[in-house]
Amino acid sequence: MSHTGSGIVLLGGGVVGLTTALLLRQRGVEVTVVERSLIGREASWAGAGMLPPGRAMAAESAEVRLRSFSCLCWSELNDLLQRLTGADNGYRICGSCVLADAADAAEEAEREAARWASEGVLAEVLDGGSLRQRFPMFSAAYSAAVWLPEFAQVRNPWHLQILRSACESAGVSIVENAGDASLECGSGRITAVRTADRVLYPTAVCLTSGAWTGGLLEQFGVQSRIRPIRGQMVLMRVGAGWLPGVVECGRRYLVPRQDGLLLAGSTEEDVGFCRENTVAGVRGLLEFACELVPELAVAPIVKTWAGLRPGTPDGLPLLGRVAGCENLYVGAGHFRSGLQMSPGTARILCDLMLDGRSPISLEGLQVERFSAGVWKGASCER
Ligand SMILES: Cc1cc2nc3c(=O)[nH]c(=O)nc-3n(C[C@H](O)[C@H](O)[C@H](O)COP(=O)(O)OP(=O)(O)OC[C@H]3O[C@@H](n4cnc5c(N)ncnc54)[C@H](O)[C@@H]3O)c2cc1C
Incomplete structure (x- = not known):
């Protein structure tokens, strides 16, 4: 059993955890990412990488504010990743x-x-x-x-690999296959993070555990109402330059990659922690694709997969410090927008943990907004 000292511990190594770790490390902080299984293999890998634009950081809507702030943060993050790794994450303005x-x-x-x-x-x-x-x-x-x-896209599997390399080269400690870590508390703060083979004594902990965050928050009396919402995907091969941009139609879309691959997504299914593809899910995506573009009927299918979005009743993340625990923070529940919102979320978490204030208003993103007696929204889950 190894015992490791201070620093900020991020629980969860998806796009939110890795981006936050990198920004914290850039500010000279000791950081450890503790990942239950493998880094960057859950929702952040499964997503389509669509990055809608935004320009209204002072907007009344929390969604518009966070999307706009993130949009601004993407170019800073891309510059940083380019400087640290020299690698291409596939970020393109594609329309x-x-x-x-x-x-x-x-x-x-x-x-x-x-x-x-x-x-x-x-x-x-x-x-x-x-x-x-x-x-x-x-x-x-x-x-x-x-x-x-102005709509952009990122090749999310590449982006995650590059984020990981950047974190490692900047000196972030990464612990994979940690299993379910437990949090120990005393006097209103987290005193230790315990995994199967080590104990960490953090200065602060941030839950960046995606769809799995709800259980972790329950022990602090927070009803996050974060739940997994399955999204299925189909990858086809069509030839480079065939489709001149992303196409969206309701919740369905086609996303062309530069090397001739085409993603068709996605379903929204409330089926627990099940990541399997189904006949109905894949058939629905193929029907959508072929109705929109009949010639896709002859495109070869390369792969299918499914991922678990961290869904919340209003589709927005829980972002901030947990009341009653002075060194516990959350950045989770980004539902359909976690890739787009990851640089903005990371910057907010970093500023909150190090300076005690957020660069944008967090009204509408509060951690406790779904806890008993607080949530005033519609009762249906979206
Ligand atoms: C099919 C699909 C399409 C999508 N398309 C887009 C898109 O086009 N644009 C967009 O912006 N977003 C998209 N999304 C949403 C986006 O992928 C998610 O919102 C985002 O990836 C969430 O990131 P995360 O880091 O919070 O979660 P995750 O990537 O799920 O990472 C959480 C990590 O925490 C780990 N973990 C869980 N519990 C623990 C624990 N107790 N201890 C340690 N580690 C733990 C998990 O193993 C996981 O690695 C899509 C999602 C899906 C499924």
Whole structure:
């Protein structure tokens, strides 16, 4: 049994834990990432890597604020990773075509564009003619869309590997296969983190444990209501440059990679901690893809997989310090947006832990907002 001294311990080595660890280390802090199994193999690996734009950091909506702040932080993070590793994480501004599929498609596209424009994001309405000119492979069923030229993507499996290398080269300690760590408390603070083969004595602990965070928070009386929401994916091969940007239609999407791979996603299923693909899930994604682009029927399937999004009732993360425990923090529950929101979340956690204040308002992201008597939102889980 090894005993290790001070420093900040992050429990969970997904994109949120790794990014936070790197930023903390950049500020000279001793940091350890304790990962139950393998680094970067859960939701952060499974995701599509879509990074919607944002420009309204003072917005009333917590979602818009965090997305906008993160959007700004992506370029700083990319510069840092490039400096530390010289490797390409596949970050590209690729644009996204948001298809309107309602009966009043033209009006829906106008409303969608106005919503983005109100945030200061570039948004161009495409009518049937300009849609077909830009996307000649689409079926004729779609007659209006919005083009978001600032929409970006990252190759998340590459990004995670690069984050890990950057963390290691910066001096972050990484403990993998740690199993379920337990937290020991005394006098209103965490005194130790115990795994099967070591005890850490942290100055602070941050829970970056994705869909698994709920159980860890329960012992501190916090009802996080974080639960796993399965998302299935299908990867196809179509040829490089075939699709000129991301395509979104409701909760479904196609994401083209530069080397000719194409992702079709995704389902939203409340089935516990089950990561299996199902016939219905994969069939639904293939039907969506082929209805949108009939010629995809002949594309080879490369792979299918599923991941567990950390879902919350409002789809937003719990971010901040846990009341009643002076050195315990949380950054979890990012649902469909954890890749996009990871650099902003990491910067906020870093500033909170080191300076005691956040760079943006955390109104609407509070850790205790779902605890008994606090949550005033709709009762349905999204
Ligand atoms: C199919 C799919 C598509 C998605 N597409 C996008 C997208 O396009 N854009 C976007 O922004 N987001 C997307 N997401 C969401 C995004 O992937 C998640 O919100 C994000 O990855 C959450 O990151 P995380 O680090 O909190 O969680 P995870 O990546 O799940 O990492 C949590 C880690 O904590 C570890 N852990 C758990 N419990 C413990 C413990 N007790 N001790 C130690 N370690 C522990 C786990 O093993 C895991 O490695 C998608 C998700 C899925 C599933």
